[in-house]
Every structure is written in structure tokens, then in C-alpha cells.
Amino acid sequence: xxxxxxxxxxxxxxxxxxxxxxxxxxxxxxxxxxxxxxxxxxxxxxxxxxxxxxxxxxxxxxxxxxxxxxxxxxxxxxxxxxxxxxxxxxxxxxxxxxxxxxxxxxxxxxxx
Amino acid sequence: xxxxxxxxxxxxxxxxxxxxxxxxxxxxxxxxxxxxxxxxxxxxxxxxxxxxxxxxxxxxxxxxxxxxxxxxxxxxxxxxxxxxxxxxxxxxxxxxxxxxxxxxxxxxxxxxxxxxx
Numbered sequence: 001x002x003x004x005x006x007x008x009x010x011x012x013x014x015x016x017x018x019x020x021x022x023x024x025x026x027x028x029x030x031x032x033x034x035x036x037x038x039x040x041x042x043x044x045x046x047x048x049x050x051x052x053x054x055x056x057x058x059x060x061x062x063x064x065x066x067x068x069x070x071x072x073x074x075x076x077x078x079x080x081x082x083x084x085x086x087x088x089x090x091x092x093x094x095x096x097x098x099x100x101x102x103x104x105x106x107x108x109x110x111x112x
Numbered sequence: 113x114x115x116x117x118x119x120x121x122x123x124x125x126x127x128x129x130x131x132x133x134x135x136x137x138x139x140x141x142x143x144x145x146x147x148x149x150x151x152x153x154x155x156x157x158x159x160x161x162x163x164x165x166x167x168x169x170x171x172x173x174x175x176x177x178x179x180x181x182x183x184x185x186x187x188x189x190x191x192x193x194x195x196x197x198x199x200x201x202x203x204x205x206x207x208x209x210x211x212x213x214x215x216x217x218x219x220x221x222x223x224x225x226x227x228x229x
Contacts (some may be wrong), residue, residue, distance in 0.1 A: 001174060039216045041157075048207055048219040049149075049157060060216070092157055096213055099162060099171040101147070106156040 002027055002095045004104035013083040014112045021107045023093035025074045030097075037096035040069055040078045043106075044089040052091075053078065085111055114138040116146075116208050116220035123226045124198050131194040132223050134208030141189040142166035148182060148193045149207040149219070162211060163191060198227045 003026040013019045029038050040053040051060045053069040056076060066081040080087060088111055093104040119133045136146065147162030161172035165184040172182070181194040191208055208220040 035213075037213055041217070043157070048222055049217075050219065051216040054214070054216040090156070094217070096211065096216070099145070100173040101159045101162070101211065101217070102173075103157045103159065 001100075002029075002098065002102045004093050004095055004102055006091075006093060006104035006107050008107060009105070010108040010110065012110045012112050013080075015085060016082050019080040019083050019087075019109060021078045021091055021093075021109075023071075023076045023078070023104050025076075025095060028073045029076075029095050030073060036072060038069075038071065038076050039094045039096060040067075041092045041094060041103075042087075042089050043092065047089075049092065080109075083109070083111070087111075114210065114218055116210060116218065118206075118208055118220040118223045121224040121226070123228070125229055126198060126200055126227055128198050128227075129194070129196050130198055130225065131192055132206060132225070134191045134193075134220050136189045136191070136210060139210070141184075142186050143212075144215075145211045146184065146191045147209055147211060148180075148191075149209055150176075150204045151207065151222075152201075152204045157207075160193070160206075165189075165191070198225075200227050200229075203227050 005024045007022045041049040043049040057069040090106045115137045117135045142165045145162040148160040150158045160176040161182045163170045163182050165186040184191045205222045207222045209217040211217045
């Protein structure tokens, strides 16, 4: 099974400052179709998770431009250019190259 | 608009059986995998398994194989998660989610299952 390791476990960020979350996979997420199936989700307090980014770097409809994803193979990063109060919650990476799907352990983002 | 509407909260005793549901609408139910994600109190997200309603192909995560049953009735666009004998450790929120490689996963509102004597 794929193992996704996220770091850090938690972040406390001053509004307006950047934040970065790492996700490392135990195996390459590059599919034979040439695409890399790594997703990022945000679960706000008391809510269901929702998609932020698909295929490493494609922002989902309505996701602010301050969110960006990058990486390849086994190493990936989610960046928030300027954190806002509404960005609090737990961020998860997820692999979609092979079933069953698997999540990283999550990174909790709080506002200072 | 894609919607996944899950059944309501349940309170059960250890040893009891349970089947919870998730009805999809706003998309072709047989064209996407649909599965279940567990979130234990204060913990992260865990995929339990997925089913493809088009051909009933079902894949379980190793930790959940043999512990639960995932099924789907494509005639009513509904997926199910079933336990034959609940344990206290099954207390969690269970999310259904539709998954497509190009679209990622879309989650339902969650069903809280509480197992307590």
C-alpha cells in the first residue's frame, strides 16, 4: 500500500504570512498515462473535506489563487501564499494512482 | 449539481448490525467509483474501500477487509456500508465519497455512528 507522510503535523501562521506543507509518498504517483494523481483536501472544523487541488497543481473551481501545488514523483508541496483566517483546518494529501486510495496523516493549520 | 446525501446518525450497541447509505444525484452514478472514509474522534481520514457501481468491482483497504461490506444498488443510485457486528471502536463519522481520477473525491455530509453499551 502507498504510504503518504505529511509534515509538519501542525502549523501556526500569522495572517498574511505564507505556509507550506510537504507530502512524501512511498512510491511514485506518476501513472503510465503521464499524469500524477496527487490531490490536496481541506477539512474545515465541523465540515466534510473538500478538494483544493487535483493532479498535483490544478486548482479546483473556486479555490483562491493563494493556494498552489507543486512536485513530482514522490515529493509534493502545498503552499498558501498569504494565509487568511478562513484557511484554518486540517489539510490532507491523497494518492489516486491505485486503489484503495490513501490519505496522508493530515496537517493542522491554525492562525496565530 | 453533484450531491451525496447520507443517512442519519445512528446509536447502536456492541454486537448489533448496521447498514448506512449514501444516495448520489447530479451525475452518472455508474461512471465513478464511490466509497467510504472513516474519521474516528479527533483523528484523520482513512479510506475503507470503494465500489464501482457499473460492474460492482469492490476494493477494500487492508485494515477494513473482512470487517465491513460495501455494496451499491445502481437502480436507485445508492451505496451502502454494512457491519454485521459492531464494536465500540467503530464509533466514528463515516463519509461517502465519489472519486474520479480527473475530478478527485467529492464527499457527502457524513454519518455519525456511535457504538456504546
